[in-house]
Amino acid sequence: MGIKLFGKWDLEEVEVKNLALKDKINLKPIFLPHTSGRHEHKRFGKHRVPIVERLANRLMGQPLNYGVKKSRVNSKNAGKKVRALKVVERALEIMHLKTGKNPVQVLVEAIQNAAIREETTRIIYGGVAYLHSVDVSPTRMVDLAIRYIAQGAAMKSYRSVRRLDECLAEEIIAAANYDRNKSYAIKKKEEIERIAASSR
Numbered sequence: 001m002g003i004k005l006f007g008k009w010d011l012e013e014v015e016v017k018n019l020a021l022k023d024k025i026n027l028k029p030i031f032l033p034h035t036s037g038r039h040e041h042k043r044f045g046k047h048r049v050p051i052v053e054r055l056a057n058r059l060m061g062q063p064l065n066y067g068v069k070k071s072r073v074n075s076k077n078a079g080k081k082v083r084a085l086k087v088v089e090r091a092l093e094i095m096h097l098k099t100g101k102n103p104v105q106v107l108v109e110a111i112q113n114a115a116i117r118e119e120t121t122r123i124i125y126g127g128v129a130y131l132h133s134v135d136v137s138p139t140r141m142v143d144l145a146i147r148y149i150a151q152g153a154a155m156k157s158y159r160s161v162r163r164l165d166e167c168l169a170e171e172i173i174a175a176a177n178y179d180r181n182k183s184y185a186i187k188k189k190e191e192i193e194r195i196a197a198s199s200r
Helices: 051-060 081-099 103-114 138-157 164-176 184-198
Strands: 118-125 128-135
Touching (some): 051 081, 051 103, 051 138, 081 103, 081 164, 103 138, 103 164, 103 184, 118 184, 128 184, 138 164, 138 184, 164 184
Antiparallel strands (some): 118 128
């Protein structure tokens, strides 16, 4: 019997179908996804952080107000890693009950579906700024997918009777099913890719 995530789910049976993201999604067997920041000061060290922990880290930095733009992240969960891990664990349990599949496999499918392939960058030429489409690196694909999944869950739970873990499970399942009506991450991906296509 191997090591299982939270003592419940086997990570060795999870498969990454997108070859570009295979090296960027860490599925090394681990019981508790808490690496205590030991990869923090190494270049591309986040590739060695378990994907479930990266999702928990992103949940810690969600802003309090979505109507107010702020220069820095003002989060009520900043630094509360154990709380974020409990939210993720409960979300995985909800996903397992709803889908009947390994919830980490559902999370990986959601990240693959929400991965942005093309975006825009500003190029200033002769004093005029142009938007130019560029390909997205695999590392940034995973970063943006996790960011928009966490944002979508936080926005659904903001001023709502539903808890964050329920909203997170709903967002991940919707992204895994490529449901553009329910998933914020899929909507955001299609919007960015549409702008990039018009900027070619």
